Amino acid sequence: MSAAEIFQHARDVFSIGALAVGLVFVIAGATGVMRLPDFYTRMHAAGVTDTLGAELIILGLIAQAGDWQTAAKLALVGLLLFLTSPTATHAIANAAHRAGQKPDLSHFKPKHPADTATSEGPK
Amino acid sequence: MFYGISLTAILVALWLTLSGPFTLSGDYPIVMGLGLLSIIGTVALTYRMRIVDRETVPIGPALALFTYWGWLGGEIVKANLAVLRLVMKPEIEVEPRLIRVSAEQRSDLGRSVFANSITLTPGTVTVDVEDDGFLVHALDNSFTDPAGFAEMGARADVASDGRKTGMATGEAN
Numbered sequence: 001m002s003a004a005e006i007f008q009h010a011r012d013v014f015s016i017g018a019l020a021v022g023l024v025f026v027i028a029g030a031t032g033v034m035r036l037p038d039f040y041t042r043m044h045a046a047g048v049t050d051t052l053g054a055e056l057i058i059l060g061l062i063a064q065a066g067d068w069q070t071a072a073k074l075a076l077v078g079l080l081l082f083l084t085s086p087t088a089t090h091a092i093a094n095a096a097h098r099a100g101q102k103p104d105l106s107h108f109k110p111k112h113p114a115d116t117a118t119s120e121g122p123k
Numbered sequence: 124m125f126y127g128i129s130l131t132a133i134l135v136a137l138w139l140t141l142s143g144p145f146t147l148s149g150d151y152p153i154v155m156g157l158g159l160l161s162i163i164g165t166v167a168l169t170y171r172m173r174i175v176d177r178e179t180v181p182i183g184p185a186l187a188l189f190t191y192w193g194w195l196g197g198e199i200v201k202a203n204l205a206v207l208r209l210v211m212k213p214e215i216e217v218e219p220r221l222i223r224v225s226a227e228q229r230s231d232l233g234r235s236v237f238a239n240s241i242t243l244t245p246g247t248v249t250v251d252v253e254d255d256g257f258l259v260h261a262l263d264n265s266f267t268d269p270a271g272f273a274e275m276g277a278r279a280d281v282a283s284d285g286r287k288t289g290m291a292t293g294e295a296n
Contacts, residue, residue, distance in 0.1 A: 025203060032210035041219050044262040045210055047245040052203040072140045086242035090249050097250045103260055105219055
């Protein structure tokens with residue numbers, strides 16, 4: 001086996017590994033969205049799909065990209081996800097918070113460090 | 124001027140990445156023309172808006188930013204594994220919490236980098252932005268370590284600014 005073939009196989013193994021692990025995280029995110037109790041906790045599970053799931057799949061695809069241009073474009077897609085997904089998650093969370101959706105907190109009531117009692121603070 | 128030239132160079136590099144062969148081969152003069160037009164237009168508009176400065180063209184903090192991304196990547200992997208364990212347990216045993224995290228970054232950019240980093244890390248989501256901090260929803264009380272938030276805040280501050288003189292409180296915590 002020549003060096004080029006070994007490199008090719010190593011690349012395939014890395015790519016399959018990254019895609020498989022990414023898939024595990026995507027499935028875990030989907031499972032979490034179904035299993036967790038309320039809106040806010042489900043959002044955390046969706047975050048798993050957003051971050052490691054998507055980025056690992058993109059990493060696996062970059063390893064399979066033939067030329068540097070495709071790889072660079074995939075890396076830009078990854079960077080875009082990295083920068084925009086928290087903004088989208090925050091927008092959804094903030095919208096729910098402002099609309100009065102109360103998080104299902106089992107035994108905890110938040111207190112401001114300065115003890116300034118805010119009237120609209122969620123319980 | 125330095126930031127204007129840097130912005131132009133970054134835009135040229137981006138255009139060449141996205142449409143390199145078409146621009147460089149010379150067979151498609153319209154592609155090269157549109158590229159030039161859009162780059163000149165973008166630089167002219169940003170100059171007219173007077174937003175070409177250290178914050179919008181982060182050349183200075185670039186190294187600090189990449190260091191921060193590397194560290195943040197490690198944190199994201201750890202948090203992902205923690206959420207994965209919680210979700211895949213036979214019984215869902217979570218203790219969701221709302222906590223307040225103080226944000227004492229020197230700039231608005233630092234604050235937004237910190238807030239987005241909290242949201243990007245699975246298990247914690249910034250729900251609301253207040254005057255002196257963030258309201259953060261955490262999936263479980265294992266995600267609410269104040270020292271972890273303080274370290275992330277201090278690192279976000281350095282990364283968004285590029286100068287090592289950290290926050291007065293961030294280093295002390």
